[in-house]
Amino acid sequence: AQSVTQPDIHITVSEGASLELRCNYSYGATPYLFWYVQSPGQGLQLLLKYFSGDTLVQGIKGFEAEFKRSQSSFNLRKPSVQWSDTAEYFCAVNMYSGGGADGLTFGKGTHLIIQP
Amino acid sequence: NAGVMQNPRHLVRRRGQEARLRCSPMKGHSHVYWYRQLPEEGLKFMVYLQKENIIDESGMPKERFSAEFPKEGPSILRIQQVVRGDSAAYFCASSTGQGSGGYTFGSGTRLTVV
Numbered sequence: 001a002q003s004v005t006q007p008d009i010h011i012t013v014s015e016g017a018s019l020e021l022r023c024n025y026s027y028g029a030t031p032y033l034f035w036y037v038q039s040p041g042q043g044l045q046l047l048l049k050y051f052s053g054d055t056l057v058q059g060i061k062g063f064e065a066e067f068k069r070s071q072s073s074f075n076l077r078k079p080s081v082q083w084s085d086t087a088e089y090f091c092a093v094n095m096y097s098g099g100g101a102d103g104l105t106f107g108k109g110t111h112l113i114i115q116p
Numbered sequence: 117n118a119g120v121m122q123n124p125r126h127l128v129r130r131r132g133q134e135a136r137l138r139c140s141p142m143k144g145h146s147h148v149y150w151y152r153q154l155p156e157e158g159l160k161f162m163v164y165l166q167k168e169n170i171i172d173e174s175g176m177p178k179e180r181f182s183a184e185f186p187k188e189g190p191s192i193l194r195i196q197q198v199v200r201g202d203s204a205a206y207f208c209a210s211s212t213g214q215g216s217g218g219y220t221f222g223s224g225t226r227l228t229v230v
Contacts, residue, residue: 004158036221043207043223044159090158102211103149103161103172104219 002027004093006107013081014115021076021110023091032094033074034104035065039087047089050074061085086114118143120210120222121190128228129198137193137225141210147171148191149219150183153205165191198229 003026013019025031032051036044048059055067065076074091088111092104121140129135141148147166151159164172165185176183180198185191195202205226209219 034219041226044221046219092159102147103164103175104151104159104209105161106151106158108156108158 002031002093002105004091004105004107006089006091006110008110009108010111010113012113012115015083016080019076019078019081019085019112021089021091021112023074023076023107025072025074025091025093027072027093030069033065033067034092034094035059035063035074035076036090036092037061037087038090038109044090047076081112081114083114083116085112087112120145120208120220122206122208122222122225124225125223126226126228128230130230131199132197135195135198135202135227135229137195137206137208137227138190139193139208139210139222140190141208142220145210145212145220147211147213148185149209149211150191150193151207151209153207153224155204159207162193195227198227200229203227203229 005024007022034049035047037047038044047063048057048065050057050067057065063078065074067074088109090109091107094104120142123138149164150162152162153159161175163176163183168187180196182194205224207224208222211219
């Protein structure tokens with residue numbers, strides 16, 4: 001079965017510093033890959049997604065992610081974080097294969113705290 | 117163009133009662149997905165529906181839980197005889213179709229069983 005691993009449960013970063021959140025997946029083929037952000041008590045907002053093509057994907061709020069097939073990774077990055085980036089970040093994959101299943105499999109999330 | 121609408125935002129039920137959660141997909145979306153988020157956990161897929169059809173319910177508990185997406189009206193996630201372990205946030209997402217990847221999530225319904 002497919003799985004998504006986010007190895008870092010909590011990360012604290014100073015405002016203005018760079019950020020990288022890790023995500024690894026387990027699957028035989030190339031899945032569709034997503035990063036979502038969730039603020040406290042809110043729903044999920046899509047930051048970016050990868051389907052095919054250029055392995056470096058640009059998203060909203062200054063985030064980007066790079067798909068590395070050899071490492072089965074899809075790490076999220078931001079060059080300079082802001083206090084408003086404090087939130088929960090989820091990596092997700094969709095193993096769509098045309099066979100009926102179409103749901104997303106989520107990692108357990110990384111709780112990001114930005115220190116002033 | 118409203119996004120995915122879920123109601124109620126908060127729902128409190130006593131043990132043994134029924135909970136009904138509603139989800140109206142985005143305009144033009146005919147595919148609906150339900151997820152459950154337990155405290156300190158990621159979202160877990162429950163069920164995937166199209167109009168009048170359940171496509172994949174592999175994540176649904178075998179008992180007490182059911183879902184529908186009628187021809188008219190919102191999708192309903194129904195939990196019968198709720199127990200404290202059902203307390204969670206339930207999120208609905210919609211898309212235009214399989215493999216599109218264009219999921220839009222609602223703000224969720226937070227169910228508390230007392």
